[in-house]
Amino acid sequence: METLCSTIDVGSSISKSLFCYRFPSIGHRRGVACGRKELPIAYLNKDKKLVKWVGKGVIGLAAATALSFSFYSPALAESLTVAFPVSHTPEVNTVQRTLIEAWSLIRETFVDPTFNHQDWDLKLQQTMVEMFPLRSEDAAYSKVRGMLSTLGDPYTRIISPKEYQSFRIGSDGNLQGVGLFVSVQPKTGHLVVLSCLENSPAARAGIHEGDELLEINGERLDGVDSETAAQKLRGLAGTTVTVKIHRGNGARVSSYQEVKLPREVIKLSPVSSAIIPHKMPDGRLLKTGYVKLSSFSQSAAMEMENIIQDMENQGVQSYILDLRNNPGGLVTAGLDVAQIWLDGDETLVNTVDRDGNMAPISMVNGHAVTHDPLVVLVNEGSASASEILAGALHDNGRAILVGHKTFGKGKIQSVTQLHDGSALFVTVAKYLSPALHDIDQVGITPDVQCTVEMLNSGKDTFKERKTSSSSLEADSCIMVAEHELDIQESKGSAS
Structure with missing residues (x-):
């Protein structure tokens, strides 16, 4: 769910709503362009x-x-x-x-x-x-x-005061919960586990990616969206929540399990990374920096910039940015991340308002942290700010996209706290990629796809060819990404 900087003052005779389109920047380079609208x-x-x-x-x-x-x-x-x-x-x-x-x-x-x-x-x-x-x-x-x-419009909605507090905590990068990321499968409508935070209560209980979430505290989740389910999982540290899951996708035996999970204070670090030694066809050993971004919180861009700078100091020569199963977050964070990889005055995204007026959001004299070859991994779980970032890097010729077609959420919401403490999410604009591609309900098709056959059989095949047992190196899509980086490296060497 993406937000524009939005406030409302209803204490005066004329309410004013302040919408701020933050132009992408990192640290001291941040700029904001705002406009007031009479209500x-x-x-x-x-x-x-x-x-x-x-x-x-x-x-x-x-x-x-x-x-x-x-x-x-x-x-x-x-x-x-x-x-x-x-x-x-x-x-x-x-x-x-x-x-x-x-x-x-x-x-x-409303848009x-x-x-x-x-x-x-x-x-x-x-x-x-x-x-x-x-x-x-x-x-x-x-x-x-x-x-x-x-x-x-499913994104225009109202949430209770309690739910709004949970939303604000999640955007700040801290929450009290069990460490589960859940999403609704588009085809089945079932709630499934996208991932578990390392060493979280959910991870310690043995809950895995792909498990289906059936009940929370005895309440069936039929028709419940992922945000509502996530809010039900959150709560004060020290309290507990009971979940019922179905393990069938990829498991040898289908089973049902009921688990009581303690809630804890969880620090959400949206960025994880690793350096993958990569052997070129000509025998040269290169270092590939792998960076996974799980959400777009306020700290995402700064954390990623620090990681990329550290990898540059360690001699990394190419990068894989993993946006798979990243449902989005703050639009401004996505734009800030894009500037880590881009130079100049590139357009990052185009917004279209309710009257059809289009306005580009562009960098101002940007300076990339690195110019090394880049592949971005996406799939059907990559949505919203993930699609803005992927589109910005792809349309500006900075990255090759590998994976599966993205979710297709091309709308931007404002968030306004109402007088009773509840919050109203309103879709105020739609966005187009820099090349004017409409993403909403369409998604982004990657340059190179990871086929179902590769995803099902690639791990075993890859292990036979690799001496390392790294789970990253056994990922079929990462294998494809490394191949694309080989091609880019070969072109660079030839020139």
């Missing part, structure tokens, strides 16, 4: 008296049985009135206020100005009417989520 003044009409909507809620909202919502947008020079019944249940009343806030933000910023070909104002009124007889906060929030789902 509408919102009022409630009661007996022809205007009651201002302010940061702490709608004044006098609970006192009336039915109100009309008068909306005026200075930018659009239009006004409208939406009538709806107001709940006397405090919990539902609070959610109604939250819905008005969310509705307004979506009305002004599709047709709102999936529906009357967005009428949708607010209908949802408010449906909320009126409800008696619980959960039921009211369910109506909000139902309203947002009609937009036809």
